[in-house]
Amino acid sequence: MGWRHRSGARPEQVELAVITPPLLRHPVMQHAFVVADLDAGIETWRSTLGAGPFVVIRDFVGQELTYRGAPSATAVDYAFGQSGDIQVQLIAQSDPGPSIYRDMYAAGQGGFHHVCALVPMDDWDRQLRVFLEAGYEIASSLMTSAPAVYLDCRADLGCFVELYGRTERSEGFFAHLRDLHEGWDGITDPIRQR
Numbered sequence: 592m593g594w595r596h597r598s599g600a601r602p603e604q605v606e607l608a609v610i611t612p613p614l615l616r617h618p619v620m621q622h623a624f625v626v627a628d629l630d631a632g633i634e635t636w637r638s639t640l641g642a643g644p645f646v647v648i649r650d651f652v653g654q655e656l657t658y659r660g661a662p663s664a665t666a667v668d669y670a671f672g673q674s675g676d677i678q679v680q681l682i683a684q685s686d687p688g689p690s691i692y693r694d695m696y697a698a699g700q701g702g703f704h705h706v707c708a709l710v711p712m713d714d715w716d717r718q719l720r721v722f723l724e725a726g727y728e729i730a731s732s733l734m735t736s737a738p739a740v741y742l743d744c745r746a747d748l749g750c751f752v753e754l755y756g757r758t759e760r761s762e763g764f765f766a767h768l769r770d771l772h773e774g775w776d777g778i779t780d781p782i783r784q785r
Contacts, residue, residue, distance in 0.1 A: 614721050615752070616714070620765070621678040621707035623753070625696045629668045629683035632701070633782055636681065642674035643781045644771050645681070653733025658689055663731070665690045670782075671764075673772035678765065680707070691731045691741050691751055705741065705751035709765070712737075712756050719754060727752075736760035 626632030629647065636642040648669045656663045665688030670681040682704065684692045695704055710718045715738065722742050723729070730743040730751060737756030744752045755761065771783070 614725055615708055616718065617708040617710050619706045619708050621680055621753070622703070623680035623682060623705045623707065625682050625684070625692050625701040625704045627683065627699045627701050629670055629681060630782070632681045632683065633670050633672075636672065636674070636679060637777070637781045640674050641777050642679045642772075643672040643777070644775055644779075644783050645670040645672035645781060646768060646771070646783045646785050648785045653735055653739070656731070656733040657729075658691065658731050660729075663688065663690070667692065671768055673768050675772075678707075678768060691743075694730065694743075695745070695751075703750060705753050707753040707755050709757040709761065710754045712758060715754075715756055722752070722754075736764060 624632070633643065633645045633647075636645075648671075650666045651669055652664055652666045656665070658665065665684070666686045667690065668683045668685070672679050672681075682692055684690060684698075687698075692704065696702060719740060727742040727744055729740055731741040733739050737758040737760065739753060739755045742752045742754070744750065
């Protein structure tokens with residue numbers, strides 16, 4: 592299966608005259624991966640790429656969580672760490688409920704799942720509207736320290752795109768992850784509970 596533009600055209604069919612500005616106007620700051628086992632995933636990322644330490648949140652169910660437009664209570668385990676300038680999120684789901692993670696990977700499987708961009712709250716409505724007007728659907732949404740929306744961009748990108756609200760609280764958490772990584776020896780206490 593080859594690459595296709597969201598219009599359905601192959602790259603050689605897209606004329607330069609019709610190229611439009613990118614939908615996402617904020618930098619991607621996170622790469623997220625589904626893993627079969629969270630602790631094993633953390634150790635693999637630590638020992639292979641020096642990512643970490645990872646802040647772990649177990650049995651997380653976001654406030655106002657939706658999946659495909661319906662309320663959801665599917666719990667997942669998250670681990671957040673840094674690898675240089677990029678944030679790495681690892682996700683493990685043992686709950687049998689439906690989710691955007693199971694949309695891509697069956698239980699026991701894993702791989703790349705989504706990218707995330709922090710969106711300032713004063714640009715939130717515009718940024719979300721641009722994706723919706725381009726035909727991308729909201730696959731899941733929730734509230735944590737900020738609103739989060741997962742857009743199903745798999746047909747074009749092979750992954751979901753998460754828009755996460757940039758608030759003082761969310762920015763503080765992400766700064767904490769960067770600080771932990773900068774002062775870390777790559778070995779000591781790779782897992783930090785939240």
